[in-house]
Structure formats: structure tokens, C-alpha cells
Amino acid sequence: MGLCLTAGVLLAAMVFPFVGGLGLASNRAADTVDQTSGDLAKGELPLVTTIQDMNGEAIAYLYDQYRVPLESAQISDTMKAAILAIEDKRFFDHHGVDWQGIARAAAKAGVDGGATQGASTLTQQYVKNYMAFVLGADNEQEAWEKATEATIGRKMREARVALQLEQQMSKDEILTGYLNIVPLGNQTYGVGAAAKAYFNTTADKLTVPQAALLAAIANRPSSLNPGASPEKALERRNLVIDKMRENNAFGTDQGEAEKKAGEYKAAPLGIVEDLQILPKGCVGAGDGPIYGFFCSYLLDYLRESGITDKQLQRGGLTIKTTLDPKATKAAKAAAEQQVPKTQNGISNVMSVVQPGTDKHRVRALVASRDYGNKAELGQVARPVPAEVLPFGPGSVNKIFTAAAAMEKRITGIDKTIDVPATYASRVYPNGNKPWVVENSGKYNDKMSLTQALATSPNTGFVILQEKTGLDSVVDMAYRLGMRETLQGVNRSGEPIKADKSNGPTQGDWTKQNNAGSYTLGPGATSVLELANVAATIVSAGTWCPPTPVEKVVDRYGKDIPLKEKPCEQAVEPDLANSLAQGMSHDTSGSGTAAAAAAGSGWNRPAIGKTGTTEEHKSVAFLAATPQYAGAVMTYADGNSPQVICANPIRFCPGSSQGVFGGQVAAPTWFNAMKAIHEGLPVAPLPPAAAKYK
Template sequence: MFAARASGLVKLLGLCLTAGVLLAAMVFPFVGGLGLASNRAADTVDQTSGDLAKGELPLVTTIQDMNGEPIAYLYDQYRVPLESQQISDTMKAAILAIEDKRFYDHQGVDWQGIARAAAKAGVDGGATQGASTLTQQYVKNYMAFVLGADNEQAAWEKATEATIGRKMREARVALQLEQQMTKEEILTGYLNIVPLGNQTYGVGAAAKAYFKTTADKLTVPQAALLAAIANRPSSLNPGAAPEKALERRNVVIDKMRENGAFGTDQAEAEKKAEEYKAAPLGVVEDLQILPKGCVGAGDGPIYGFFCSYLLDYLRQAGITNKELQRGGLTIKTTLDPKATRAAKQSAEQQVPKTQDGISNVMSVVEPGKDKHRVRALVASRDYGNKAELGQVARPVPAEVLPFGPGSVNKVFTAAAALEKNITGIDRSIDVPAVYYSRVYPNGGAPWKVENAGKYGEKMTLTQALAQSPNTGFVILQEQTGLHSVVDMAYRLGMRETLQGVNRAGEPLKSDKSNGPSQGDWTKQNNAGSYTLGPGATSVLELANVAATIVSSGTWCPPSPVEKVLDRYGKEMPLKEARCEQAVEPDLANSLAQGMSQDTTGSGTAATAASASGWNRPAIGKTGTTEEHKSVAFMAATPQYAGAVMTYADGNRPEVICANPIRFCPGSSQGVFGGQVAAPTWFNAMKVIHEGLPVAPLPPAAARYR
């Protein structure tokens, strides 16, 4: 016992010396030169106190749709920052009663408390335990949950390590802080930062989560519970340990009474305290935690694909993960809830969300010469992590998928041929029933190409785009040059598809060790099948191609964001690709006229258009891969562009058949783009276009006819 007391006296002397050093440092800044702290350490302390005075805490980022309605939230710490007047006096009284009843009497460090803690060290050796003021706790929480937010556990251990050095740093910051902030500001800052369990930080979030109320309306029992679990949310979780939480809450109520929170009449104060202690915990059964991320927020199963694409886009545009998760940003997006719901309903109508191994995805883009706004990204499947329910947590409508769009690629051949004046939209092209290509050999022998239907020997380019003969476009690609066709596809919008992935649709590594890109591979291997669309593709990029064509040849990146505001409402710069004239307007407008017959007459999408009641001018092109494992439809009006792809998304893709949609291995009656993808487009777009005037397609230029 004597040795313990002697040790305690030594520690007491050390703490007294610390106190003197700290006081001297505040009055005589040059004391730092005595070797007790380096200039670097002093600068760190100054920086910390300055940051604390600013009060920049990790905040919730809100993602909004085009109408300003929240659709998702991002955060590391669920926090609702409050001003002092937004926090009840009851809450303030509760936290001061249990944590620092002398808060208004000290200047950041409680020397009496330090002395008591040092004396206690003579008994149990705990010289560095206790004696922390609310100001010091504010500093400690800031070190752990703001500066150390990337690794809170490690930061908390460092911020609470039982060393004299840590106490000295904490105390010095606290002393400086009291010179820079008022007591009310410090108290408010603490109540905004303190962890209160169940992902909540600060009393604003905790009041909503536990009691479905606001911090200015907290009752005594509610405020006492929050004060009870402050900094001890794990061991005093009211859900997991209600008895311990209740016991601690009642201790807080007693401390409030002792501190005069219930008046000066002792009998009346005791009566009130007993009434408060008799109240139940009152925590709501379903904690009101703000949904987090793309899976759980808003209409997650519907909006999640857009949200996921948005986050990838913003990261590439220069917004960091830290800014997204902690910056309190307001992200104003291009998402159209009406278009999204219509597209989702239509996609599911054609392919049920639980359909084994088959998915139906759709992307909608609004054309324009200054921006191509992404209005909807949906799939027949829900967005989510429950694979057993058919959910998927990737932005599949925007990804490059390992399946082809089929004959949709014939559009690129037509565009390149028009640009080289090899043909015009009203000029005839050869359409033999069978064609043997010697330009694109197959194992040394001529490549045999056949049509899927019966056609005349010749037809105009417009008729060919509507009826889709294979031989005519292979011949046209030979005449135009494969490189020109691939380059045209890139220019019109297939950029990630051709240069961002390899032949298998896998993203290219930074060193391109898994390359070459799909576009380079196609050129290097003289892959004449490109015009028939067997390779990986992006449904979003297909939609954007259609948008480029009806925007008179203006390509813009498909953008999901209007602007990003920081926590102060200031717009943040984004690194987005600039719009460019991909092809001259006359060419684009003429191509649009050439694609205008697919939805009418004998066009491959005409049946689907008629069944939906579609009666607007539109460009369109269906596509079906040779093995019928994927089909597509790309189309647009001057107001909206979109693309749909139905594909085998399971581990064992097979031939897909329609009516009903299913796998049919070995069948010769596989599905076509006009049977599933086109109906999805028309049924969705009919709703999306409601209330809009009928807009004509631009006229073709004489030189491209």
C-alpha cells in the first residue's frame, strides 16, 4: 500500500508539472522551445484546435432525383447537425450532470479533477483515468471520429490510450479551444459529435433513431438515456442490454436532480426524479436509422442501378469516396422517377424478376446538344444483395455485358458507308440469300453468311435497316472497311465497349495485360462478324448512340448528374468529357431517316410498336445474336432515346425462347429482338412520352439519299 501511495505521489507531481507546463504554454508560447514539445507537435495541436473550432464533422450526403426528392443517402456516420437552440435544455442538463457538472467553471481542464485522479492513483494506479472535462471529451471524440474516421477502432484506441503524453495533448487542445469557442459552442459541438450507438452520432440523429423525435423535444427520460449511453453505446445498447441502459439512465436522472435540474425544492425534485425513473426506456421498436447506400435507400430495388452507376461516374469525375461518405454533399441527379418506374414495370412485364438465368435491362437517355442526361437505368431483376431472390448489386444497365446486341451493330456499318458516300439511304444495296466473304476468311476458307429471312436480291439501305439482312451489311462493311465501321461505332458512343474492355467484356487492367481492347482485337483479327454484333456491349452506350443520332450527331457522355454541392451549398467542379460533334449533322439526320422504318410496315419492330399503340416517329434497330442468347433494341425519338437487352445472365447461358420467355436448349425457334426487347422499349416509352408533343425526325440531306 505504501509503494502504491508513493507511486501515486510521483504521478501527482507529474500531473502538477504537466498542469504548470500547459498553463505556461498558454501564457508564454516560447515555453515550447524548452524541448517539452516540438514546433511540429505544437503546430499539430494548433491545427486540431482550429479544425475543432470550425466544427466540420462527417455529414450525410443526399442524392436527389431530377425533382429534388431524396433517393439515397451516403454516410460513414449518421449525423443530423444542430445549432444550440435546436437542442433542448433538458438534453444539455443531462449530459453536463453525468459528464462534467463543473463545465461552466473551468477553462477546458479541470485541475481539481486531475488532482483527485492523481490521488486515486495511489490506490489503483489509474493516474490517466478520469478527470476529463466535456471539452477534453470533445477533443477525444474529434480525434477518433473525425481525424480517425477511416479506422475508428484504431483511432479510438489511440485517442483513449492511457498515457501522460496523450493527456497532455488533449488538455492543451482543450485549453486552446476554450479561447476560440464559447461554452455553448463547445457543448453543442460535443452533442453533435458523440457516438450514441446503432450507427448514430450526435443527439440529432439519436433522437430520430431511438424516439422518432427531434432533439429540441427530448423529454427528461429520453435525454437521460442518450446521456447515459454517450461514449458507451456498445455496452449500454438499449436494444441489446436494456436493463443496463435503464440502470445507467436512472443514474443520470439522479445526477440531474443533484445538479438542480429539477428545481431547488428538494422534495419536489426527488418526486420528479422518481417519476422520471419509473418511465420505460421508450425506444421505438423499429429504429429510425436513415437508409444507407444504393441497396437500402429510397426505392432501392428500382433506383439502385442508377445510384450505383452515379457513384462510379462521380469517382471518375473527381469526387472522392471520402467526400461522398463524409462530405455532406447534395448530389442533384438526372434520374426521372416517372421514366424509371415505367421502364422497370415494362422490363418485368416481359421478363419476370425471378426468371432463372434470364435478365431484361433498359437504359433511357435524354438527347441534347449540351448534355445527354441519363433518365433511367433499370432491370427486370431488383437491385440488391439477395441473390436467392434474383437480385443483383451491380449497375448492369450501364455495364459492358459479355453479350452482343446482334444486328444493332449494322447501324454503324450504315453510318460509315454513308460518310464514305458508298451508298445513300434511298440507294439499293445487294442482298443475296447467301454470301461467301473472302475479305473475312473463316479458317482459311471463305466465310459463309446467310440471311435469317427471305428478301429480294436488292433493297434500299432504309429497307435493309428495317428488315436486317445479314449479307447486305457484310458486303457493305467490306466496301466501307472494318476499321471505319469500328471507328464509327466508337464515335457515335460505343466508347467503353470498344476501348475499356477486352473481347470477353472484362475491364482492361491499367497495364492492359488482359488486352487488347475489344475494338483493337476486332481490327487486329479482321473480325468481319462485327456488323452482326456478337461481342460484349453496354446497354447504356447503345441508348447514348441513339441519343447522338437524334441530337444531329452531337455526342455527349451519358451523364447521371446535374451538379454536386458541398456542405455550404457551393458547386463542386466535375471532370466530365465535353460534348463533341461525332458526325456532321446532315449525316446524323439522314441516318435517322434511314432508321425510321423499323417501327412501321415490314420493320422488325413493327409488330411490337403496333401492339403497344405506338404512333410517333422514331428511329429503331433490333438485334439478335446468332445463338439467340441475347437480343436487343435501340431506338429514339427527338425527346428520348433508349436501349433494351434481354440476355442469359446465369452461369450456363442457353438459347432463349419467347412466349413465354424461357431457356430452350437446342431449339431452332430462338427469341428475336422484336419479340421481347422491342416491346419493353415501346411499353415504357409510351408512358414516358405521355403529355409530350409528337416531334418529327429531321429531314435527310440530299447528298445522303
């Protein structure tokens, strides 16, 4: 009688939500219940986001909860029978709430102030799991504790949602929803993921012992982990099999049912030796560790473009990227050929961008090192081919001096410039003294700008920068593509803080301090932005932000727009085309990259520019054809950067024979690009305009 009276009081509280202090005494509580039941009916669960390459092949996955959502027909009847037998054998007879169980819980609450007893129906468990693992996915532990708190108020909220849910969904829909949401351990949620992880099968093919094991560990995956606690898991699985027999899952012939149950209970747990958990995140993305740098850059780019971490980890997005597997593998092989991944303290990175007037697609981001968290193996877990590195590109910056001077009509690609052996600049003083610049080799006193770009005399470009104006040269670098490098980091390559307390930016510092060495490229640099500069030049002067994304699609197949910067006409086409012609001799004749080009068998028209920093601690090479642009930087990335020498690559402190951009960096570019261009027609460079000759 006491239980019946208690159930009556609780029923009254369900019907009249303003009665009693049971957590439902307000319109707000009622609205929350309505919203929860409505959301549950929609069945929108956290799903896995898939990252694809340019061909639509999956290369990485992101998720908080590994889940493979299934329709009812994709789940075996055996699985359904197992979960009902152990969790709610009267599922098809009630309307969502076990009133006797709630009454017992209320009576218990009257004794000890808690609500620790009282069986929940499968519908109520569906509600509880939704509260914990969908609404509370940001903090599952806290949400689970709240969703399972031993109070009558929680029981009542859960019961009311369950009642509403049974009016909005069919029994089969509720059962399917539960089997899609329930936690089953080892990062798996729902029977679709668990069937794959534990048995390397699909949910429609689960055997009785397999289904019984999943039903056994449902909601108790930690204490019944079949890998860590096989004895407990086996005991619980066999209990489920007994319950299935009692529920006539093996037929009504008791003798036959007993026999089948005995056979099923004699079967081993049968989980696979290596759990088939979907790879998660950028470490190990794709074919080995070579896609990790691209993946890491992609995630940063998406966040800046308006995609939230919640969308990435729970949204079930499909992200089609611009990654070219062929280009990536070729670039990775070329980078490692020049600098082995085991080389201590020296790294070789390459970025590949496809030119265009509508988009500059990032096709490859690689390093001689692997992407990963094992520093002892030389791995690094940052997108180094895309981020601003605290190393300079050397004479690659002479491109910007040439372009700015050409735009001001100070010179043209066929006009001669002065190239003295040494030059004392009074425009860029060294304290109270002139700044003295020397060439690294012997040059004629005068040469064309095209010859200067190919052979790279220091004095000629310092003089040209004086005539052009440092500000114009820095601005040209920004326009052609060195944007994050100049305005996103400080002189040391550190990202500028929101309060700008670690400023000024590298570009502002260069101007404010009249740093004439800018044309010689000593400052921090992004290899990706160098590649994009080359892409801008061979795209008739059109700058586009380097992008790793083709499109992002939500779980319903709808495109999600990104906040991406539009393309710009950085310089007029005639200037860009003329500059391309001026840079076309570096790969032939006496050009600084000619030996590397010949060594690889390169025979296509291309623009190019090598660079070497004064102390030979970093070298670079920027080059492009009309089809592909790329940049390579080889640098001392250890804690104690030293002079780098080539043949073989190594540290050589104190040596006067340090590495040059035509070595290591340039061969990496040519070896990679020869493979990347395989099968493509030879594309000529555009002709120069008369006004820029």
C-alpha cells in the same frame, strides 16, 4: 501537497511546451495543437451526403456517420442539462481543464506507469471525440484507441487543446459541438440523429427520460446499447436522472424534485420498435429497389469525375441527379412485364437517355431483376444497365456499317444494296476457307438501305462492311457512342487492366483479327452506350457522355466542378439526320419491330434497330424519338447461358425457334416509352439531306 506539486509541474509543461518528455516538447507538437483547436472551432464534422432525383427529392444517402447537425437553439435545455449532470457539472465554472483530475492521473502514472484515472471535462471529451471521429474517421477503432490511450502525454495534448478551445469558443458553442459529435450507437453520432433513430423525434422535443438515456449512452454506446442491453441502459439512465436532480435540473424544492425524478425513473426506455436509421447506400435506394442501378452507376461516374470516397461518405454533399422517377418506374414495369424478376437465368435491362446538344442526361437505368445483395432472390448489386455486359447486341451493329458507308458516299438511304441469300466473304476468311454468311429469312436480292435497316439482312451488311472497311465501321461505332465497349474492355467484356495484361481492347482486337462478324454484333456491349448512340443520332450527330449528374453542391452550397468529357460533333448533322430517316421504318410496315410497336399502340415517329445474336442467347433493341432515346437487352445471365425462346420467355436448348430482337426487347422499349412520352407533343424526325439519299 503531492497532487498540488504534480499539477504545478503539468501547468509548467502547458505554459512551456519544450519542458519535459510529455509529448509537447517540440514546435511541431505545438503546431498540431494549434491546428486541432482551430479545426474544432470551425466545427466541420462528417455529414450525410444526399442524392436527389431530377425533381430534388431524396433517393439515397451516403455516410460514415449518421449525423444531423444542430444549432444550440435546436437542442432542448433538458438534453443539455442531462449531459452536463453526468459528464461535467462544473462545466460553466472551469476553463476547459480539470486540474485536480489531471494531477490524480499524474500521481497514478507515477505508481503504475499509466494514466487511467482523472476526470475529463466536457471540453476535453469534445477534443477526444474530435480526434477519434473526425481526424481518425478512416479508422475509428484505431483512432479511438489512440485518443483514449492511458498515457500522461495524451492527457496533456488533450488538455492543451481544451484550454485553447475555451479561448476561441463560447461555452454554449462547445456544449453544442459536443452534442453534435458524440457517438450514441447504432451508427448515430450527435443528439440530432439519435433523437430521430431512438425516439423518432427531434432534439428540441426530447423529454427528460429520453434526454437522460442519450446522456447515459454517450461515449459508451456498445456496452449500454438500449436494444441489446436494456437493463444496463435503464440503470445508467436512472443514474443520469439522479444526477440531474442533484444538479437542480428539476428545481430547488427538494421534495418536488424527488417526486419528478421518481416519475422520470419509472418511465420505460421508450425507444421505437424499428430504429429510424437513415437508409445508407444504393441498396433499397428510393422507391423500393428500382433506383439502385442508377445510384451504383452514379457513384462510379462521380469517382471518375474527381469526387473522392471521402467526399461522398463524409462531405455532406447534395448531389442532384438526372434520374426521372416517372421514366424509371415505367421502364421497370415494362422490363418485368416481359421478363419476371423470378425468371431464372434470364435478365431484361433498359437504359433511357434524353438527347441534346449540350448534355445527354441519363433518365433511367433498370432491370427485370431488383438491385440488391440477395442472390437467392435474383438480385444483383452491379449497375448492369450501364456496364459492359459479355453479350452481343446482334444486328444493332448494322447501324454503324450503314453510317460509315453513308459517310464515304458508298451508299445512301434510298440507294439499293445487294442482298444475296448467302454470301461467301473472301475479305473475312474462315481459316483457309471463305466465311459464308446466310440470312435468317427470305429477302429480295436488292433493296434500299432503308429497307435493309428495317428488315436486317445479314449478307447485305457484310458486303457493305467489306466495301466500307472494317476499321471505318468500328471507328464509327466509337464516334457514335460505343466508347467504353470498344476501348475500355477486352473481347470478353473484362475491363482492361492498368498494365493492359488482359488486352487488347475489343475494338483493337476486332481490327487486328479482321473480325468481319462485327456488323452482326457478337461482342460485349453496354446497354447504356447503345441508348446513347440513339441519342447521338437524334441530336443531329452530337455525342455527349451519358451523365447521371446535374450538379454537386458542398455543405456550404458551393458547386463542385466535375471532370466530365465535353460534347463532340461525332458526325455532321446532315449525316445523322439522314441516318435517322433511314432507321425510321423499323417500327412500321415490314420492319422487325413493327409488331411490337403495333402491340403497344405506338404511333410516334421513331428510329429503331433490332438485334439478335446467332445463338439466340441475347437480343437487343435500340430506338429513339427526338425527346427520348433508349435501349433494351434481354440476355442469358446465368452460369450456363442457353438459347432463349419467347412466348413465354424461357430457355429452350436445341430449339430452332429462338427469341428475336423484335420480341421481348422491342415490346419492353415501346411499353416503357409510351408511358414516358405521355403528355408530350408528337415530334417529327428531321428530314434527310439530298447528298445522303
